Amino acid sequence: MVLSLTPSSSTSRAFFRSIGRAQASRQYQFCGPSEARSQSTSSSISPVKTPLEDVKNNELAKIIRDTIRSTGPIPISRYMQFCLSHPTYGYYQKGDVFGEKGDFVTSPEISQIFGELVGIWFLTRWMESDSPTRVRIVELGPGRGTLMDDILRTLFNFPGIAASLKSIHLVENSDALRKIQGDRLSTRLEGKDVSLHWYTGINEVEETDDTFTLFVAHEFFDAMPINTFEKTNMGWREVQVDNDPGYSPGLPTQTSRSGLRLSISPSPTPLSSVLPATSPRFASLPVGSRVEIAQESFKIMRRAGELLGSGHTKCGGGCGVVVDYGGDRAYGQSFRAFKGHKIVDTFDDPGHADLTANVDFAYLRESLAGTGTSSLGPIPQSSFLLSLGLQPRLRKLIDSAPEERKEDIRKSAQRLIDPLGMGAQYQVMGISSGELKPGEDIYPFINPSHKKEESKVLRP
Structure with a gap:
């Protein structure tokens, strides 16, 4: 494994990944x-x-x-x-x-199934794109590296894409989190010819015309x-x-x-x-x-489109997923704070609580205009996970688990798709290089207004 580290500035955080959660204000x-x-x-x-x-x-x-x-x-x-x-x-x-x-728990920390199914979607898009021989993964705000670790474990089970994967690119400003990410992923990449890089911003990620890019941003844009x-x-x-x-x-x-x-x-x-x-x-x-x-969200999402889209001069194509809470609309007063898994006032104790706001997915979609990409969805997290095989994967995990672990595994997976919780509150938006033809869909991002017919893309 080749390990390279791009120097970061401790006083400048281009992207404020992982910002707080919680006190929900009145909505208009x-x-x-x-x-x-x-x-x-x-x-x-x-x-x-x-x-x-x-x-x-x-x-x-x-x-x-x-x-x-x-x-x-x-x-x-x-x-x-x-x-x-x-x-x-x-x-x-x-x-x-x-x-x-800590102050909050993310989907990858709750169940390994989340990252595994993101990896499966990446696999299907790679296969549908004629299995490019050079692949990289770009993640914004990788937290403790749990999601990336689950994605890599899944992709390494498939020899074709495993051999094609050349590099991992993490946009992370925290030196403490970089250390945690490096410790976790170095073990996963041991003995493999895959380089690992860190950046302070997505603009530092190089454009490439010979590499297929897999892009993921999980609970990143809510922190903008x-x-x-x-x-x-x-x-x-x-x-x-x-x-x-x-x-x-x-x-x-x-x-x-x-x-x-x-x-x-x-x-x-x-x-x-x-x-x-x-x-x-x-x-x-x-x-x-x-x-x-969130003006930074517009700029960051547009840059992601440039890394993936056919509308840019140096681009090898790609696909991506953005997972966050919010909706396909604007919000008026969703700014809130979260500390110790509890709601706190946004001004109560500055610097000691995580801050967040709902993501306007329509704004993210608008930022992709002219980049040569297509936005997909957003759809509820429950629809995304269930469509990609959460239930059969869960049954396999439960069958192979010790008796004392079975119920915890089941409850964790259920939490991801709970229609009264994360299953509906979290939305998944897909990105694909190229422009879709009228009436064309990419599974599982199916437009209900389109005529029901078999998708032309590979399903897992």
Whole structure:
């Protein structure tokens, strides 16, 4: 195995993978319900309060308040950057926050079946593309490397694609997580001629015209910094983070325990003049509506399209999956925080909670225009997993497991497809190089409006 490491900047995080989860705010009617990370939560749940003594000693909250006093209210995106990527007090400087001992659990950590079935979909697309002899995998925000490990274990069971796989490319800014990923994947790649690389951003991943790219982003885009805007009679105005004028150090206010609150800019900001115009969908929203826009998501998804699409000069084609919670629509107030598997206030304890917002999959689809790719879906996670064979795979795992493990395996798989939880809250969007013909589908992303007929692509 060849191991190369691209240097990263500890003070610049181009992509804020793995940001927090939780306090679901009220949604405007046009936005639909909010969802929490890997547990079903509702906006009616009261957030857990951080002990006041901890809030008093929060150095990052002091830095943010001082910044606002010096320069004025800041965009929500900048607040997220402070909380998640501050070189000293940022959330993801704290190391491993995944799993039962961390702040949230992801689908790959719940059951190995998730990653296995993503790998099976990659296999079918590789076969349908005439089995290219050079393949690479690009993952955004690989966490502890669990998903990639499951995908690799699955693909290595098939000699053709196993021999074609040449390199793994991980976009990860956290040095602590890179160490965890490297330890896990080095074992999987031992004795294989597959190189392993890290990058701080997707723009660093080289274009190639002789390699088929498999792309995956699981719970990555929910972590992107957002900007929020409200439509008023005078046009779009930005919702910003401001100091609470009634705050006294060490004393809670009605707004938050850290002295921070949301306010609406009385006049246009540079962002409010630009971002709401990036999608024609936003123009039709009524006065009083709010919309969250993740401009980095647009740029990152477009770059992914360039790496996969036939519309780019140096591209060997490929396919990809994006898995996240959200929907094929805009959201107004889904910004929330998650700590210790519980909902907390977004301003309660800056830097000590994971931050997140629902993903607007329609915005991701719009970003792919002109890249020579086709967007597929999104479809619910349950539909994706069941269509690709979750049930037979589960039966095989249970049959071969010790008696004391059988029920845990069954419950874990059920959690992935629960129609009242992750099965419906998480959506899967596919990407394929080339443009689909009218009425053409790629399994399991079947458009219900199309005539029911056998798919022309290989099914697992």
